[in-house]
Amino acid sequence: MTQLKNKKQVLNRANLASEEKLPIKVVQFGEGNFLRAFVDYAIQQLNKAVDFNAGVAVVQPIERGMVDVLNDQDGLCTLFLKGIQKGQEIQEKELITNIVKGINPYTDFQHYLDLAKEDALQFIISNTTESGIAFVESDTMDMQPPSSFPAKLTLLLHERFNHFGGAEEKGVTIIPCELINHNSETLKETLLKYASLWNLSNEFIQWLNTSCSFHSTLVDRIVPGYPKDDIDAYKAQLDYEDNLIVAAEVFFLWVIEGGEDLKKKLPFHKTNLDVKIVDDMQPYRTRKVRILNGAHTSMVPFSLLYGNETVKETVDNAFTGAFVNKAIFEEINDVLPMDKNELDSFAEAILDRFRNPFIKHKLADIALNSISKFKVRVLPSLLEFESKNRKLPTNLTFAFACLIRFYKGTWQGKDLPINDGEDIVDNFKSIWKHKDYNVIANRVLANQDYWGEDLTKVKNLSTAIAFALAEMDSNGIEFGYENFSKKY
Numbered sequence: 001m002t003q004l005k006n007k008k009q010v011l012n013r014a015n016l017a018s019e020e021k022l023p024i025k026v027v028q029f030g031e032g033n034f035l036r037a038f039v040d041y042a043i044q045q046l047n048k049a050v051d052f053n054a055g056v057a058v059v060q061p062i063e064r065g066m067v068d069v070l071n072d073q074d075g076l077c078t079l080f081l082k083g084i085q086k087g088q089e090i091q092e093k094e095l096i097t098n099i100v101k102g103i104n105p106y107t108d109f110q111h112y113l114d115l116a117k118e119d120a121l122q123f124i125i126s127n128t129t130e131s132g133i134a135f136v137e138s139d140t141m142d143m144q145p146p147s148s149f150p151a152k153l154t155l156l157l158h159e160r161f162n163h164f165g166g167a168e169e170k171g172v173t174i175i176p177c178e179l180i181n182h183n184s185e186t187l188k189e190t191l192l193k194y195a196s197l198w199n200l201s202n203e204f205i206q207w208l209n210t211s212c213s214f215h216s217t218l219v220d221r222i223v224p225g226y227p228k229d230d231i232d233a234y235k236a237q238l239d240y241e242d243n244l245i246v247a248a249e250v251f252f253l254w255v256i257e258g259g260e261d262l263k264k265k266l267p268f269h270k271t272n273l274d275v276k277i278v279d280d281m282q283p284y285r286t287r288k289v290r291i292l293n294g295a296h297t298s299m300v301p302f303s304l305l306y307g308n309e310t311v312k313e314t315v316d317n318a319f320t321g322a323f324v325n326k327a328i329f330e331e332i333n334d335v336l337p338m339d340k341n342e343l344d345s346f347a348e349a350i351l352d353r354f355r356n357p358f359i360k361h362k363l364a365d366i367a368l369n370s371i372s373k374f375k376v377r378v379l380p381s382l383l384e385f386e387s388k389n390r391k392l393p394t395n396l397t398f399a400f401a402c403l404i405r406f407y408k409g410t411w412q413g414k415d416l417p418i419n420d421g422e423d424i425v426d427n428f429k430s431i432w433k434h435k436d437y438n439v440i441a442n443r444v445l446a447n448q449d450y451w452g453e454d455l456t457k458v459k460n461l462s463t464a465i466a467f468a469l470a471e472m473d474s475n476g477i478e479f480g481y482e483n484f485s486k487k488y
Contacts, residue, residue, distance in 0.1 A: 011240045013074040022047075022055030023120035024100055027156070029149055030127045031058045031067055033225035036096060037079050037248040039125050039177065042273055044098045049271045054123075055100035057115055061128045061149045067102035069243060075099030078242045080227070080234060082358040083250035086348075089357070090250045093237065105152060109144035112152075116159035122265065124153065126187075127177040127219075135190045141198045150190040154198075157191070157212070161204050171211025173265060175256060177219045181285065184214035184257070215262060218285050220253040220292075222359060251353050255284040283338055290332050291343070292350050294377040298327050298399040300363050300370060301406035304416065306477045311361040315354045319478055325351075327395035334393075335384040364417035367406075371424055371450050374403055379451060383458065392464055394485050401468030401484075402477070404444050408432045424450075437466040464488050 009015045026043060028035060035058075046052035058075070060067040070077075076099070081092045105112035115121070126132070128149045139146035146152055157172070164170040176183040188208075195205050227234050227247040234245050254275045256262065268275035276284065296311070302323065303314040314320045328350075333343045354361075378396060385393040407428040409416055418425060431443045441462045445455035456462050467487065471480035 009240055011073045011076050011078075011242045011244075013076065015240070016076075022053060022098055022100055024057045024115065024118045025052075025054035025120050026056040026123045026125060027059060027115050027118075027121060028056050028125045029059045029061045029132075029153070031060055031065055031070055031102060032127070033246045033248075034219075034221075034223045035125075035127050035177075036077055036099070036244075037223045037246045038219060038221050038252070038254070039127070040096050040099055041079055041094070042252075042254065042268070042271075042275065044094070044096060045271045045273055046266070046268065047098055050267050052267075054098065056098050057100055057118075058102045059112060059115070059152075060102065060104045060106070061126075061132065061152070063106045065104065067104045070099065070102040073242070073244055075102060076242075077244035077246060078238060080237075080245065080247045081250050082247065083356045084352040085250055086352065092250075105145040112145065113156065113159050116156050117163050121160075122173055124156075124172050124174045125177065126153075126175075130178055130180050133176065133178055133180065133183065133187050133190060135193050137197065139194070148190075150187060151194055153187075154191050154194040154200075157208060158200060158204055161207050166203055166207050166211075168207070168211045171207065171213070173262070174212060174214045175217055176214075177217050179219070182216055184216040188214045213258075213262070216257045216281055218253070218255040218281050218288065220288060221248055221251060222353065222356075223248040224359060247358075249353060249356055249359065251349060253288075255281045257281045283336075287336060287338060287343065287346060289377055290336060290381055291328060291347050292353075293373070294332055294381060295324055295328055295350065295354075296366055297370060297373045297377045298396060299324050300367050302399050302402040302477065304363050304367070305402055305406065305411055305472070309362060309364070311354045311363065311366075312357065314363070315351055323395055323398075323481070324354075327393075327399065331385050331393040331396050332381045335381055335388055364419075367417050368419045369421075370403060370406070371420060374400070375451055386458060386461075392460055392488055394488055397461070397464050397488060398468050398481055398484050401465045401472070404428075404440070404465065405469055405472055437469045438462065440469065441465040460488075 028039060040056055043054050043056060047054060058067065058070060077096050079094050079096055081090065083090055103112050126149065132149045134148050136148040136151065139148055139151040141155065160170060174184065174187065176187045180186060191208065192205065195208065224247050226245060252273055256275065256277050257280065258277045259279065263269065263277050299314050303320050306320055308314045308317060308320060315324055328347050329344060333340065333347060336343055378399065382393055382396040382400065406416055407418060409418055409429065431440055434440050442456055445462055445465065448454055468480065468484045471483050475483065
């Protein structure tokens with residue numbers, strides 16, 4: 001176990017009792033909290049479990065970043081994991097030691113290009129935000145560096161191709177973690193655009209297509225980052241000064257598209273991490289969107305109208321917690337085309353995450369753009385349930401009614417935290433001038449700009465929504481729901 005010689009010294013390798021000399025096997029674009037708490041943590045578990053012997057070189061992808069702070073600590077940082085697993089509170093901490101160096105291509109471009117010559121390099125991993133995988137036509141080969149992440153990566157790969165004479169075995173495995181669907185396909189397409197724009201050789205393009213492999217991913221871990229509000233309590237647990245403390249939840253899921261070759265390269269099955277290397281990640285993405293995001297979006301208006309303020313309050317409360325459970329286990333999971341036990345196990349883990357006492361997740365903070373979120377995250381489950389069972393799902397339908405009631409803007413004399421486009425807010429103000437709940441329900445459900453279709457055509461949905469709206473205005477959320485559930 002790596003330990004510091006003296007207490008409260010600055011965290012760096014000179015002050016460690018032992019130093020690890022790891023070859024650079026991973027080049028990572030991004031130095032932020034998420035990658036250190038997710039990817040670097042995962043690689044460290046591989047190092048411990050199977051002697052993976054992988055060092056990580058971190059590249060700062062934009063001009064303003066924190067590589068200098070990272071280098072001041074020789075890449076070291078402390079990760080605190082806190083959360084709930086199967087009802088038990090978990091608190092752990094681990095010193096992340098596998099970051100070998102941080103590189104700022106804006107101040108030392110040659111140092112960046114030299115990464116291409118690392119003999120042990122096998123993996124490129126990135127998380128440059130959803131807007132990071134972008135094609136900027138003004139980027140050129142002679143820029144040091146070009147502005148976009150894909151342009152920088154194209155130069156690095158071209159340098160590696162030239163340095164090793166196009167050797168097939170020097171191709172790399174590219175695993176983007178940006179939160180966009182089909183992220184590896186988008187990245188590869190962008191790299192090829194730069195190869196074409198810059199008139200790079202057909203031999204390089206062939207090497208990129210055949211010697212390098214691209215793997216789309218789904219990443220899932222809440223990483224609040226530097227815990228500034230409670231930093232003194234965190235620092236009190238350490239025998240050294242760490243300016244890069246990062247806090248994260250215990251939950252960890254990494255789904256990577258790939259086959260047996262990738263499983264051999266990344267033997268995560270020999271660790272305790274939930275890393276799934278699968279042929280198709282889309283079912284897992286759908287599972288996350290429908291269960292995790294769908295439960296969030298379903299509960300927000302319903303729970304705010306009831307009087308809760310946080311996600312934890314919602315799942316801990318007897319009434320609202322039961323509502324969320326029924327929505328997930330009896331309705332959302334009912335229509336997902338995956339193993340029922342696996343779905344329920346995932347859902348239980350989600351509820352544990354919702355109960356995490358170390359993350360105060362305010363309902364008002366996740367109310368942003370609730371109309372568009374409901375369309376993507378909840379409406380498919382509602383419609384598929386109705387199609388499969390020939391009846392409306394009680395809880396998701398009532399949640400839909402709560403969403404419409406929420407957009408009235410006030411409840412029991414108080415303003416509600418609506419956060420949406422001005423056109424949507426104004427439209428709901430106009431709709432709520434009507435007194436007839438049937439008119440209100442029909443006006444909202446018929447709006448194809450919101451839902452992509454005319455929902456008044458869904459059997460009984462308009463009348464059910466109108467009934468729910470009348471009930472909650474007359475009897476409140478709890479008794480309104482009770483009366484609604486007896487009828488639908």
